[in-house]
Amino acid sequence: MFEFKVLKKSKKSNARIGILKTSHGLVETPALVTVATQAVVKTLTSFKARRKNC
Numbered sequence: 001m002f003e004f005k006v007l008k009k010s011k012k013s014n015a016r017i018g019i020l021k022t023s024h025g026l027v028e029t030p031a032l033v034t035v036a037t038q039a040v041v042k043t044l045t046s047f048k049a050r051r052k053n054c
Helices: 038-042 046-051
Strands: 002-009 016-022 025-029
Touching: none
Parallel strands: none
Antiparallel strands: 002 016, 016 025
16 A cells, blocks of 8 residues: 655646655655565675675
8 A cells, every 4th residue: 555645846847846645654755765576686795795785
């Protein structure tokens, strides 16, 4: 379950600033959210994985 609330809209474009509420917490948008598959995680060294909390 999630909820999205628009805080502000641009008058010049479709851009918007908002808050995405999920069961894991709040995410301010726009946001760059990195996503990794298991295959990508397997290619990380243990040092890099610890740094990224994988």
